[in-house]
Amino acid sequence: MDADVAVIGVGSMGSSAFWQLASLGANVLGFERYAPGHDKGAGHGETRIFRTAYGEGTEYVPFLQESKQLWRHLETETDTDIYSEIGRINIGEKEALKKDISGAKLYQLPYELLDAKEAAARFPQHRFEENDMIYVDPQAGFVRPELAIQSATQRAIELGAKLYCGVSVTAIEPDDAGVTIYCGEERFRVGHVVVSAGAWASKLLPQLSLPVWVERQILVWYRAKNPDVFSMEKFPIFGRETEGQRWYGFPSLDGHLVKVAFHHGGDEVDPDTIDRTTHKEDIEHLSKFIHKYIPDLDPNAVKAKVCMYTNTPDNHFIIGSVSGMPNVTMLGPMAGHGFKFAPIMGKLAAEVATELTPTMNIDMFRPDRLIRV
Ligand SMILES: Cc1cc2nc3c(=O)[nH]c(=O)nc-3n(C[C@H](O)[C@H](O)[C@H](O)COP(=O)(O)OP(=O)(O)OC[C@H]3O[C@@H](n4cnc5c(N)ncnc54)[C@H](O)[C@@H]3O)c2cc1C
Structure with missing residues (x-):
């Protein structure tokens, strides 16, 4: 052996x-x-986003709690800074936030629910719709x-x-x-x-x-017109349901660029022959959302990367x-x-x-x- x-x-x-x-x-x-x-x-x-209340199913919450402890353990063992707990907001109509809310209630996780007016005062980087509700998860963060x-x-x-x-x-x-x-x-x-x-x-x-099927996904970086308002302290991770599509983004890690992406909507691909070059048509739809909903970002994408989801039924x-x-x-x-x-x-x-x-x-x-x- x-x-x-x-x-x-x-x-x-x-x-x-x-x-x-x-x-x-x-x-x-x-x-x-x-x-x-x-x-x-x-x-x-x-x-990568780390969340606590979990829209994909409340059954995941105990796994998330264990996972967070283990990320911290890995940081201690390797003297690294892997996980940053900076909070996350989930933006959508109330129906879309139902699972987050029920997970938070079930596991007594802290959260806040804001209406569009309250959220606009706190997160002026976003343009909210009148019917938007905003779920704030202070214990979410991101992993490097x-x-x-x-x-x-x-x-x-x-x-x-x-x-x-x-x-x-x-x-x-x-x-x-x-x-x-x-x-x-x-x-x-x-x-x-x-x-x-x-x-x-x-x-x-x-x-x-x-x-299972493999889906091509695109990550896109946009330049902040006023980088200060996109810092980790001021701009939490966001997830958003807009015009029938889910998209998400992160604060700037380098003080200039903000990463944004669609969740799903990519083509089915073979991992050995996937097109790893990004094209205008991969990005233009997201850039329209940036222009409309986060106008303090320059909607001309600076760079983009291809990644793969492997989806199960x-x-x-x-x-x-x-x-x-x-x-x-x-x-x-x-x-x-x-x-x-x-x-x-x-x-x-x-x-x-x-x-x-x-x-x-x-x-x-x-x-x-x-x-x-
Ligand atoms: C754009 C994008 C955004 C995402 N955002 C999030 C997020 O915010 N939060 C979150 O929790 N998840 C997110 N995910 C999902 C998450 O990243 C994936 O679920 C996770 O990375 C899958 O891990 P994996 O180990 O299965 O695949 P991989 O990380 O791809 O690892 C598979 C490894 O196997 C190796 N390999 C394959 N075949 C062989 C072989 N025959 N011999 C030797 N080596 C081999 C590959 O080289 C590769 O290194 C995102 C995914 C993508 C694509």
Whole structure:
């Protein structure tokens, strides 16, 4: 045996599993086709939102609470500043905010609800519609994805894990006694694998016919006309439902540029052939929103980046073991909203892979709800 466990794909989720496995004392290998923190998958672009009340389902709230503790733990272990709690506002008609409100009530999370007039006085950077309600989540914030991935990976290596960087796994063959991993001509034999290959998961496990689809997403940066009002202290993260579309943005990290993006609405793509160049038509619709709703930003985009969501049919994650496929733990795909959960989901996958009872119930993410071998 080359190791107890191998992590295939040391990206957003895999780097956390790598760290957690090494923390448990497992003998662990990691395989990553690019360098940790790269910009070809789903874990790049400066910032990822962390929320507390969760529109995707109140069941996620306990996972978020654990995740926050683990982000803080990773910061302490690596002497880094990964998570910034600067608050978030969610803008929409009252109906769109219902799930946030019920999650906050259920878990007694602090929040405020403002009408458009109150919000305009507090957040003058935004132009609100008359019917807008604004949900303020003071315990939300953002994670720095590249730093998070690199820190977790580095910490795992310090704890004894071995990383094969720039190495693509071409196939995995599980059996009752372990798993054979193929990297072209080279092969490795391990007791168990955690598959955290993100958009490439379907390619690595073709026998599962995963019902997931990869969506091209664009992140766009705009220049602030008055940078002072877009600082972390004055401009919280925002999410907004406008003209039937969800979009979101962050304060300026560099004192000049503000990142904004649509949530969904991208084309279905193959991760190996995705167009990574951004075009005028990728950006113009968002620029119109900027012009109309955040006029203190210059609507001429300064730069843009391509990223990928890997969507599931029910919008929930795929995590756990697969019936009929021994010694394989799935860690993702993460349905386009997984980054904030990386440390807790990495921890739970590490527990499953080392046959510990998971410290939280992950039934809602079980692969078998969607797939059969
Ligand atoms: C534009 C955008 C904005 C987002 N915003 C948020 C947000 O604000 N908050 C939030 O919580 N989530 C957000 N998400 C979602 C979140 O980023 C993803 O859910 C998360 O990054 C998915 O992690 P992953 O580990 O599955 O994929 P990745 O981070 O892409 O990792 C997969 C890794 O596997 C490697 N790999 C694949 N195949 C192989 C192979 N055969 N051999 C070796 N290595 C391999 C890849 O190189 C990659 O590094 C956003 C996503 C995007 C695209």
